[in-house]
Amino acid sequence: MAATTESVKADAAEAPLLNKKNMFAGAALYIVFYGWVRWYEGVYGWSAGLDSFAPEFETYWMNFLYIEMVLEIITASVLWGYIWKSRDRKVMSITPREELRRHFTHWVWLVMYAIAVYYGASYFTEQDGTWHQTIVRDTDFTPSHIIEFYLSYPIYIITGVSAFLYAKTRLPTYQQGLPLQYMVSVIGPFMILPNVGLNEWGHTFWFMEELFVAPLHYGFVFFGWATLGVMGVVNIEVQAISKLLKKDLA
């Protein structure tokens, strides 16, 4: 009787398997932030973003670039540092329930990664197309690039690496080595950012017009394929979760 009461108490005090509040708050953070970014583009793209030699361009766009870069470096350092520093050194000794809870937390990270990848690879990349096909570029740091390359890409990199680090430091599944497809799905899209170097070099060297299907852009395409590595992550996770639930679902 006493043991049962204790167990019920423990259940009541126990953290939920899935912290839905965190998940929805995280999703809202991305969506509200990017909503604000889109508003900023709408207001200052046309009024201050057409001539990179104008003083207002420096005020509204270059300062935006400097601030976002500093904030991204700080965020990445703090977040990755925290996840690594607070790692579980006895990860193979956790209970199955704790393992299940961590899988849920890991999936919250992956859901955030999905949102971040959507904004980076889909929303802001195609948006860059319409901007360049309309406005003649006179700098590498156009308003659309300052958002696409130097904001939305670092954000999905920070999120993806965080998800990977979480899995690697807290889940027994990932202690058998380095998951190849997980690395592909995080490092591949990360490589899109260094590939910006090729893109900018080519645009300043060969042509300023915007042809989106130009071979110069194929580096982005190649590394974009790496997102398919998420299928390998899904398969690893399905195997691990099935193992945890198999007995109870039989």
Add this chain to the structure above:
Amino acid sequence: MSASQSAVRSRAEAVKVSRTFDWMILFTLFFVVLGGYHIHYMLTGGDWDFWTDWKDRRLWVTVAPIVSITFPAAVQACLWYRYRLPFGAVVCVLGLLLGEWVNRYLNFWGWTYFPVNFCFPSNLIPGAIVLDGILLLSGSMTLTAVLGGLAWGLLFYPGNWPIIAPLHVPVEYNGMMMTLADLQGYNYVRTGTPEYIRMVEKGTLRTFGKDVAPVSAFFSGFVSIIIYFLWHFFGRWFASTAFVSSENI
């Protein structure tokens, strides 16, 4: 960790946990694949997809199916061969279309003010349904590649015809003969994309007139078959669950 311990309190909780994971997995897969598929498609066939005056009878019909069968083939290779889920192609195309429509409305129209009837995306749904249907009925990668790939190419133009036909109506404008789609392009100037960049209606075969689109679709279907095979195996590799030793990195 004890092997006898259970991760859940009851079967009901196990079912609930399993369903919750299903939704989180589907959400993640949908949006990550959307991102990858969209960046691939916009940078390999995007210009033909962005603007109605690029949607011609020759290169749009040829390029769009060839570059768009890639992700559906890869995702089918995971969802069907591992989970017997027969909707890999439709999921990909729905994701792509969602990404495109959001963009065309909020950015092409909302930021750079091109009307949506000038920059709506191509329709890939008929080909995707047929591709999934053939895989479901046959269970065969080879048959899906050959029949489905060919159908993917052949169905593209008919699948878009009701949408694009009104814009291919000929008009005379300042003594010049052109289509309504051309006229849209001349009126909504894309300063960064001058007219000499527009790749439409090229080649000598266009002199055969009405045969251009079917011949292009047939050629596109042929290449789509090959691309399907290739990307099926890419998909299998991407869906693998291998771990590598950190010493090898």
